[in-house]
Amino acid sequence: MQFLKKSLLILFFITASLQGETFSPKEGDKGGYLALSKEQAISNTTYLYIKYGLEEFRKEGVSFVLLDLDTPGGEIFSSMQIVEELHKMEAEYGIPVIAFVDNWALSAGALLAYSCKFIGAKEQSSMGAAEPVLVSSDGKMESRSEEHTSELQSPDHL
Numbered sequence: 001m002q003f004l005k006k007s008l009l010i011l012f013f014i015t016a017s018l019q020g021e022t023f024s025p026k027e028g029d030k031g032g033y034l035a036l037s038k039e040q041a042i043s044n045t046t047y048l049y050i051k052y053g054l055e056e057f058r059k060e061g062v063s064f065v066l067l068d069l070d071t072p073g074g075e076i077f078s079s080m081q082i083v084e085e086l087h088k089m090e091a092e093y094g095i096p097v098i099a100f101v102d103n104w105a106l107s108a109g110a111l112l113a114y115s116c117k118f119i120g121a122k123e124q125s126s127m128g129a130a131e132p133v134l135v136s137s138d139g140k141m142e143s144r145s146e147e148h149t150s151e152l153q154s155p156d157h158l
Contacts, residue, residue, distance in 0.1 A: 032057035035068040042074025042108045047081045054085055058093055065089060065097045067116060073107025083115040090117055101127055 034053045036046060057065055067086070073079075089095045099105070099113040101121035110127045113119050121127070 029063035030060060032060070032062040032065040033068065034065065036071045036109065036112075038070050038072055038104060042071060042079050042082070042112075044075070044078050046074065047078040047085075050082045051085050054089055058089075058095070062095060065095060067097055067099050067112065068102055069099055069105040069109050069113055070102040071106070071109035071112075072104055073109045073111075076108060076111075079108035079111050082112055086112070086115050 032053065034050060036042065040046070054065065086097045089097050096117040098118045098120065099116035101113055101119065103122065103124075105113040105121075105127045113127060
C-alpha cells in the first residue's frame with residue numbers, strides 16, 4: 001500500500017511539474033520498488049541490493065522503478081556504482097527510475113536522486129549537504145576534518 005500511495009504522489013508530481021517531458025504509466029503497468037533508509041549508510045551492500053533488484057525488475061518487465069530515499073548518504077565508490085546501474089536502466093532498457101525523497105537525500109543520497117530520470121519529494125524533505133564523511137566500524141558517520149576535505153578537492157587526488 002505504501003508503494004501505491006508514493007507512486008500516485010510521484011506520478012502527480014511528474015505530470016504537474018515537468019516541462020515538455022512526462023511519464024504516464026498505462027493501466028496494468030508494473031513498477032519496481034527499492035528503498036534506502038537512514039538506518040544504514042550507503043555501502044557495497046546497498047550497491048548489491050540495487051543492482052540485483054534492478055536486474056529482477058528487468059526480468060519482470062516493469063515500466064518504471066521507484067527509488068524511495070531516506071538516507072544521509074554513505075560511501076562514494078558504492079554510490080557511483082549505483083549511479084551507473086540507475087543510468088543503465090534508462091539508457092539500455094528504457095525503464096525510467098523515479099527518485100522519491102521521503103525525508104533525506106543527503107550527500108551520496110542526493111547524488112543518487114540527481115542521477116534518476118525524475119525526482120519527487122515530500123514538502124519537508126531535504127536534499128544536498130554533500131560532504132566527505134568517515135564511517136566507523138559501528139556504522140556511525142562523522143564529518144571528515146578540513147584537512148581531509150581539502151585533499152579530496154585537490155586535482156592531484158582526482
